[in-house]
Amino acid sequence: MDETTKKKKKTAECCGYPISIFFIVVNEFCERFSYYGMRAVLVLYFRYFLLWDDDLATSIYHAFVALCYLTPILGAIIADSWLGKFKTIIYLSIVYAIGQVTMAISTIHDITDANRDGTPDNFTFHIALSMLGLILIALGTGGIKPCVAAFGGDQFQEHQSRQLNTFFSVFYLCINAGSLLSTLITPVLRAQECGIHTQQQCYPLAFGVPAVLMVISLVVFIAGSGMYVKTDPEGNIMWSVCKCIGFAIKNRFRHRSSSYPKREHWMDWANEKYDKLLIAQIKMVLKVLFLYIPLPMFWTLFDQKGSRWTLQATTMSGDFGAFILQPDQMQTVNPILILTLVPIMDRLIFPLIQKCGLNFSPLKRMTVGMLFAAMAFVSAALVQIEIDKTLPNFPSSSESQLKVVNTYSTTLNVTISPNEHLLIESFGSSADYVTFDHQDITVSLNTNPVITKAFSLIKGGRQTLIIPSDPTVMYLKEDVKSKPREGKNAIRFVNGYTADLNITNLDSIEPSATTNYTLVNQGKRDFVLRHGEQWCEFSRKFGFGASYTFLIPSTVFSDDCESITEVEDMKPNSVHMALQIPQYFLITTGEVMFSVTGLQFSYSQAPKNMKSVLQAGWLCTNAVGNIIVLIVAELGKLPKQWAEYLLFASLLVAVSIIFSIMAYFYTYIDPAEIEAQVRKEQGLEPEEMEKETIEMEEKDEDQKNEQGVKQTKI
Numbered sequence: 001m002d003e004t005t006k007k008k009k010k011t012a013e014c015c016g017y018p019i020s021i022f023f024i025v026v027n028e029f030c031e032r033f034s035y036y037g038m039r040a041v042l043v044l045y046f047r048y049f050l051l052w053d054d055d056l057a058t059s060i061y062h063a064f065v066a067l068c069y070l071t072p073i074l075g076a077i078i079a080d081s082w083l084g085k086f087k088t089i090i091y092l093s094i095v096y097a098i099g100q101v102t103m104a105i106s107t108i109h110d111i112t113d114a115n116r117d118g119t120p121d122n123f124t125f126h127i128a129l130s131m132l133g134l135i136l137i138a139l140g141t142g143g144i145k146p147c148v149a150a151f152g153g154d155q156f157q158e159h160q161s162r163q164l165n166t167f168f169s170v171f172y173l174c175i176n177a178g179s180l181l182s183t184l185i186t187p188v189l190r191a192q193e194c195g196i197h198t199q200q201q202c203y204p205l206a207f208g209v210p211a212v213l214m215v216i217s218l219v220v221f222i223a224g225s226g227m228y229v230k231t232d233p234e235g236n237i238m239w240s241v242c243k244c245i246g247f248a249i250k251n252r253f254r255h256r257s258s259s260y261p262k263r264e265h266w267m268d269w270a271n272e273k274y275d276k277l278l279i280a281q282i283k284m285v286l287k288v289l290f291l292y293i294p295l296p297m298f299w300t301l302f303d304q305k306g307s308r309w310t311l312q313a314t315t316m317s318g319d320f321g322a323f324i325l326q327p328d329q330m331q332t333v334n335p336i337l338i339l340t341l342v343p344i345m346d347r348l349i350f351p352l353i354q355k356c357g358l359n360f361s362p363l364k365r366m367t368v369g370m371l372f373a374a375m376a377f378v379s380a381a382l383v384q385i386e387i388d389k390t391l392p393n394f395p396s397s398s399e400s401q402l403k404v405v406n407t408y409s410t411t412l413n414v415t416i417s418p419n420e421h422l423l424i425e426s427f428g429s430s431a432d433y434v435t436f437d438h439q440d441i442t443v444s445l446n447t448n449p450v451i452t453k454a455f456s457l458i459k460g461g462r463q464t465l466i467i468p469s470d471p472t473v474m475y476l477k478e479d480v481k482s483k484p485r486e487g488k489n490a491i492r493f494v495n496g497y498t499a500d501l502n503i504t505n506l507d508s509i510e511p512s513a514t515t516n517y518t519l520v521n522q523g524k525r526d527f528v529l530r531h532g533e534q535w536c537e538f539s540r541k542f543g544f545g546a547s548y549t550f551l552i553p554s555t556v557f558s559d560d561c562e563s564i565t566e567v568e569d570m571k572p573n574s575v576h577m578a579l580q581i582p583q584y585f586l587i588t589t590g591e592v593m594f595s596v597t598g599l600q601f602s603y604s605q606a607p608k609n610m611k612s613v614l615q616a617g618w619l620c621t622n623a624v625g626n627i628i629v630l631i632v633a634e635l636g637k638l639p640k641q642w643a644e645y646l647l648f649a650s651l652l653v654a655v656s657i658i659f660s661i662m663a664y665f666y667t668y669i670d671p672a673e674i675e676a677q678v679r680k681e682q683g684l685e686p687e688e689m690e691k692e693t694i695e696m697e698e699k700d701e702d703q704k705n706e707q708g709v710k711q712t713k714i
C-alpha cells in the first residue's frame, strides 16, 4: 500500500473548502467538455463519414453511451481494490486521452484517400480505428467517473459536511458548463473545411479539440497531486463482498429447515465465517442498490432528449428572429437550464421548503424529479400532436401518391385512370398529391393527338409526374416521403430550357430533365444558372424542413431568372422550436432533483471503502436506461410518436410510485456511525479494527476453511 495516507490529513482550505477540490472541478470541466464535445458530432461522423444508415448510427451511438455507463463498475473495482482512486483516475485518464487521439486520427480521410476524391478508400481501417478509440474512451470516461466524484468527496473533513453538499452541486455545474461549451463549439469546428488533398468537413478538428481538453484535464489533475487526501484501497473488497454474499446464501440454504432459528437479516447467515463489519457494510450497500432498481426508467426518458427530442426538433421551426437555432443545438437548453436551476434550487427553493417545515428528504426529491421527467414527456406529446397537425399526409405502406407538374407550353387536362381529372396550367402543378390504393395507372393528356401512357407507381412512395415540353416523354420522378433531415430543405430543378444548364453546386441538367434533391440549410440561398456565356442568379429564402421543385422556363435568361416558378412539395415546418422549452424545463428540473440528489445520496450512504462501488452502481442505472431505449427503439414501434411519449410518461409515473413506496421504508444511515458501533461491539479500537479487516482480506479464506465454518472472533 503505497498511497499517502490511511487517515485523512488536514488539508489547506479556502472559504471553508479544501483547495484540492479546485483541481478536481477543473479536471471534471475539461473531461466533460471532452466527452460531450466528442458525443455531439459522433452520430454525424457515423452517418456522413463512415456512411452508415440512420438506424446503425443511432444504435452504435446508444450502445457506446451504455458502455460508458457500464465501465464505472470496472473503474470502481480497480480503485477500491487495487490502485486507489487517485492512481485509477490517472491511469484511466491516460487510456481515455489515447482513445480520444485515436478517434481524432480515425477521422482524417486523407490517410486512406489515395484517389483523392475526398472520401476514404479503406473504410475498414477508419471503422476499426474509431471503434478502438471509442472502446478506450468508454473505458476511460466510465472508469474514472465513479472515482472522480467520490475522490472529490474524500477531500472534505467531517466539519465540512455543508460544503460537501455544495461541492456536488458545483461539480454538476462544471459538468454542464463543459457540456454546454463543447456542444456549441464542436459542431462549429466540424462545419469548417480542412484536409491535405481535398477539403472536407473538419472532423479531425472536432474530435481533436476534445482530445486536447482531455490531456489538459489530466495535467490539471496531476498538478493538484500534492494537495489531495488519498485514501488507500482496502484490498480486494469486491471479491470479499461477493464471497461473503455467496456464503450467506449457501449457509442460509444449508439451514433452510424450520428447526433453525431465523436471523434478523439474510446477510447474518454469513456471521459464522465473515467479519461483522464487512457484513454491516454489505447490508448498507445492498439496501441502497435495492433502491436503485427502479431508477433506470428515469434515464430511459432523460436520454431521449439527444435522440427522439432532437428528431422532433427537425420537424419544427428554429427561427428565433435574432438568431437561428439548429435542431441539434436545441439540446444545449438542458445545460443552460442546469446552470441556472442548480443555484436557484440550492439557494432558494430547497431552503424555502425547509423553512416551511417540510421534510424534503433526498429520496422524496428523487421521486419528485421522476414526476417532473414524466411531465416533460406529456409536454413532448402535446407538442407532437401540434406538429402532427402540420405534417403532410404521407402514404401508408399499401398506398401510392402522385403529383403532376406541367412544363408543357399550354394548360393541360390530365386524366389518371380510372377517374382522376386534373387541370394543370403551364409551369404549374396539381394542388396536392393524389393518393391511390393501386400501383398501375394510365395517364392521358388532352393534347392533339391525345397522349396516353401507363405507369407503375411505387408502393408506399410519393412521386411526381413530370410533363416536359415534349409530353410524349413524360416521366415519373421519386419525391421525398419524410421531412428532410436536420431541418434542412430538399430542393430540385426541372429544366424547361432548350439546352443543358449548369446550376451552382449541382450537376449539369439536360433539357426536360429533373435534378435529384439537394439539401439546403435554412436562410437565403443563391443559385447561379449558366449556359455558355449566359447566366442569371436565382435567390430564395428557405425555412425549415420544406421540399420544393423549381421549374425553369425557356425564357429564364431573358427575364433574369424571374420566371422560375416553384412547386411546394412539402410545407416548411410551422410549429416553433420554442414550444420544446417547457419540456426541457421540466426534464431539467427533474434532473436537478433526481440526478444531483442521487449523486449526493450515493456518496453519503456508502461505507468509506465502498464509495466508488456505489457511485458505479448509480451510474449503472444510466447504462440500463440506455439499453432500455435501444430495446424500445428496436421493438416497440407505436404508430404515433405522441402515443410513445405518453407511454413512457405513464411508465415513469408507475415506476416513481413504486420507488416512493420503497423510499418510504428506507432509513437514512450514517455509515461511519454504524461502522463505529460494530467496532465497539467487537471491542476493537478503530485503528486496530482497520488493521484486522485488511489482514483478514489478504488471507485466502477459502483454503483455510475447507473443513467447515469457522467462528470469527467477535
Ligand SMILES: N[C@@H](CC(=O)O)C(=O)NCC(=O)O
Binding pocket: 032, 036, 172, 175, 176, 179, 180, 334, 335, 338, 591
Ligand atoms: N445535464 C447533463 C449534461 C448534458 O446532457 O449536457 C449532465 O449533467 N449529465 C451528467 C454527467 O455526468 O454528464
